[in-house]
Amino acid sequence: MSEETSEEYGKPLPLMEGTAGEFYEHCKNHELRFQRCTGCGTWRHVPRNMCAQCGSWEWEWAKSSGRGELLTWTVVTFPMQPSFAEEVPYAVTIIELEEGPRIVSRIVDVEPQDLRMGMPVEVIFDAVTPEVTLPRFKHSGK
Amino acid sequence: MASLKDQICVVGIGETPFRRPKEPDGTNLTIQLQAIEAAIADAGLKNKDIDCILPIEGLAHAEEIAVNLGIDDLRFQATVRIAAAAPGSHIMTAGMAIHAGICNYAVIPVGWYGYSGNIRVRKVMKDNPLVFSGGPTARDYYYPHGINVPPQWFSFMARYHMEKYGTTREQLGAVAVAFRKHAQLNPHALMHDKPLTMEDYLSGRMISDPYNLYDCSLECDGAGALVVTTVERALDLKQKPIYLMGFGQGQPYPADDLSNRADILEMGVTHAAPRAFEMAGITHKDIDFAQIYDAFSFQVIEQIEEMGFCKRGEGGPFVEGGRIELGGELPVNTHGGLMSEGHVMGMNHIIEAVRQLRGDAGDHQVKDAEIGMSTGFGDFMDGSVVILRR
Numbered sequence: 001m002s003e004e005t006s007e008e009y010g011k012p013l014p015l016m017e018g019t020a021g022e023f024y025e026h027c028k029n030h031e032l033r034f035q036r037c038t039g040c041g042t043w044r045h046v047p048r049n050m051c052a053q054c055g056s057w058e059w060e061w062a063k064s065s066g067r068g069e070l071l072t073w074t075v076v077t078f079p080m081q082p083s084f085a086e087e088v089p090y091a092v093t094i095i096e097l098e099e100g101p102r103i104v105s106r107i108v109d110v111e112p113q114d115l116r117m118g119m120p121v122e123v124i125f126d127a128v129t130p131e132v133t134l135p136r137f138k139h140s141g142k
Numbered sequence: 143m144a145s146l147k148d149q150i151c152v153v154g155i156g157e158t159p160f161r162r163p164k165e166p167d168g169t170n171l172t173i174q175l176q177a178i179e180a181a182i183a184d185a186g187l188k189n190k191d192i193d194c195i196l197p198i199e200g201l202a203h204a205e206e207i208a209v210n211l212g213i214d215d216l217r218f219q220a221t222v223r224i225a226a227a228a229p230g231s232h233i234m235t236a237g238m239a240i241h242a243g244i245c246n247y248a249v250i251p252v253g254w255y256g257y258s259g260n261i262r263v264r265k266v267m268k269d270n271p272l273v274f275s276g277g278p279t280a281r282d283y284y285y286p287h288g289i290n291v292p293p294q295w296f297s298f299m300a301r302y303h304m305e306k307y308g309t310t311r312e313q314l315g316a317v318a319v320a321f322r323k324h325a326q327l328n329p330h331a332l333m334h335d336k337p338l339t340m341e342d343y344l345s346g347r348m349i350s351d352p353y354n355l356y357d358c359s360l361e362c363d364g365a366g367a368l369v370v371t372t373v374e375r376a377l378d379l380k381q382k383p384i385y386l387m388g389f390g391q392g393q394p395y396p397a398d399d400l401s402n403r404a405d406i407l408e409m410g411v412t413h414a415a416p417r418a419f420e421m422a423g424i425t426h427k428d429i430d431f432a433q434i435y436d437a438f439s440f441q442v443i444e445q446i447e448e449m450g451f452c453k454r455g456e457g458g459p460f461v462e463g464g465r466i467e468l469g470g471e472l473p474v475n476t477h478g479g480l481m482s483e484g485h486v487m488g489m490n491h492i493i494e495a496v497r498q499l500r501g502d503a504g505d506h507q508v509k510d511a512e513i514g515m516s517t518g519f520g521d522f523m524d525g526s527v528v529i530l531r532r
């Protein structure tokens with residue numbers, strides 16, 4: 001959990017604008033929040049303008065429990081992006097939160113070979129630069 | 143509205159050599175112009191006969207193609223923003239425009255300096271994520287975690303299938319080995335004279351587990367083009383016409399985020415294939431060969447399942463035992479595919495389908511091929527399917 005400047009950090013960062021900017025501002029405050037339709041209550045990620053279920057334009061940033069499970073993953077061994085070269089091998093995962101939304105992230109405390117579908121995980125927050133905090137996950141109850 | 147079944151024909155095909163040189167010797171435009179010239183000549187037409195151009199997004203504009211060919215009355219042009227599913231989608235679009243009487247002869251080019259030309263996918267994705275439809279999602283929610291390029295994205299689905307259904311590395315390998323065998327029969331293939339055994343496959347350098355080097359397609363410099371027109375005009379031309387029996391286009395939902403699909407194995411072809419089969423009025427048993435978009439090995443297994451050649455979860459065993467090899471029940475990628483012939487965004491799949499149906503495929507000919515299909519996928523798995531007959 002380093003706090004390098006964006007320049008030193010050198011890896012891709014989200015564009016901190018619009019709803020993506022708001023999503024990551026919540027992460028900076030150590031809250032995982034997703035859009036939830038205030039018309040019908042459906043959770044969603046990635047952020048959208050309208051609710052695909054009921055058509056409502058009204059929504060709120062609802063706080064997720066941060067608990068979920070591992071759906072699938074890949075283990076990056078050859079760094080196609082040079083900025084990640086020092087980290088290989090690393091696993092990137094798709095986590096399904098208990099409220100329904102899925103998120104691409106990493107599980108920080110499990111070796112790639114020990115990952116299992118359905119593994120319970122919970123969110124932690126990784127301040128990669130002073131501006132950007134990424135949501136990551138750890139194995140629950142470990 | 144009347145069906146377009148059997149109303150449109152592919153009458154010309156053209157290709158450049160597929161190569162992997164250090165430096166480019168032309169531009170994305172010039173390499174496509176070479177393929178277009180070859181396709182027009184193959185059809186027995188003149189450049190000025192062409193009145194419709196459907197270029198793939200980002201690699202050349204219809205205007206610059208038209209001006210080079212001397213087409214001074216371009217009646218129609220269109221580009222479907224569906225990345226490498228475009229060859230199939232563009233046949234469909236051309237067919238609709240021609241059938242509606244808007245234009246007469248359409249040329250559909252695809253091509254690039256995809257190896258030497260500083261547009262290798264890993265660079266494009268990094269420098270300009272907005273070039274593809276899932277770009278904003280990827281930039282803001284995938285890239286920061288170190289998942290930046292297609293072999294990483296699409297290995298998510300491979301891993302899911304392996305965990306859920308027990309699909310094995312050897313089954314992914316059966317795909318790679320089958321296509322490499324076919325490439326040995328095709329002098330045009332980049333991997334001609336470079337055979338691959340299962341042992342070689344299993345010792346391949348890992349890229350993004352479960353994908354190793356041999357699970358991935360071959361970026362290359364190359365181009366291909368088609369000419370399509372009405373049946374009536376086709377019957378007056380040089381080549382035996384190849385009829386468009388059915389087509390379909392489709393997208394998974396949501397198309398711009400591969401992680402939040404209710405069914406993570408859903409693809410564009412999941413929707414496109416039933417439409418194409420229905421339009422053609424045939425079943426899977428009628429298909430003599432399938433040229434399946436093989437950006438990566440598992441996506442071949444996935445499409446075989448999604449298109450209904452077998453049930454979900456049975457695609458691994460399906461590709462074993464030579465079933466997808468020449469002489470098998472469903473020969474797949476008889477030219478070697480993107481994985482062993484070269485990555486020309488699936489245009490080479492449609493060209494190979496036409497060649498097979500003309501009976502011109504030489505050593506990799508499927509005996510008595512009457513009906514074949516070709517698939518494409520692009521972006522986060524948008525899809526297109528065409529079914530052709532002789």
Ligand SMILES: [Zn+2]
Nearest residue numbers: 037040051054
């Ligand atoms: Zn709603």
